[in-house]
């Protein structure tokens with residue numbers, strides 16, 4: 001595996017919802033993966049491939065409890081992850097960046113950012129024009145949810161029907177409830193905006209805040225009470241608003257088993273090293289969204305590592321270990 005360079009696309013939770021898992025003993029929610037684009041393949045084929053060839057091979061590394069992750073940052077800065085072309089509810093192409101250009105807009109170069117269909121999603125309900133494939137995607141049923149994170153920060157959000165469960169898994173919610181099922185993605189975003197305006201629920205909780213909260217999560221029962229109250233208030237506002245195209249629901253989201261450890265109350269430490277440089281290695285014990293609870297060799301302490309910070313970075317896998325910080329001595 002050494003010498004093979006990978007571009008990290010991120011942590012993906014694409015498995016079935018826990019309720020859909022038929023085999024006893026199988027992890028609820030399937031296993032998330034760290035999706036890695038093989039760059040050696042990409043680079044060797046850059047010159048002789050056809051323009052329509054997206055040219056990618058991927059390695060999906062399962063992130064189970066006990067997974068050992070060792071790597072070295074192999075390039076400076078971030079590289080473009082390409083763009084998506086949406087053809088329908090379950091049909092999309094991921095077109096890789098032909099130049100592997102530096103990422104200047106989040107994890108995309110300017111060109112791929114402009115070509116990306118999902119850029120248009122957020123203006124659709126305000127009358128923005130979208131291509132037919134994206135329109136078909138947006139016109140599928142959508143779910144409106146209220147999610148609460150480890151420190152109590154909460155948000156309103158939407159999930160397409162096919163990603164109903166997965167969307168909340170990748171967000172790293174500690175507890176969440178669906179409050180409405182909308183006929184399409186336009187109605188659901190109008191309702192989302194209404195709840196932001198009238199209930200004060202934001203539409204985003206930053207990853208850094210989620211990671212900071214996982215260092216000392218609030219009690220599960222408190223978070224559940226808070227989420228239940230916010231969801232109930234949201235349902236009341238939806239009922240008052242009325243209108244066509246949606247129904248109010250009261251349905252709890254099932255958290256994946258792999259997230260249980262991360263969401264439990266415990267004292268932990270923020271991972272002290274910068275994931276943008278150097279070498280790292282740890283054992284993953286639990287995962288909430290893209291944020292791992294990790295153990296370092298030679299230490300009994302738990303560290304919170306935001307694997308989302310690896311997105312769009314180039315790494316080489318290898319047998320590395322992270323240095324145990326001095327925090328250990330300070331405790332005893």
Ligand SMILES: [Zn+2]
Nearest residue numbers: 080097109112
């Ligand atoms: Zn690009």
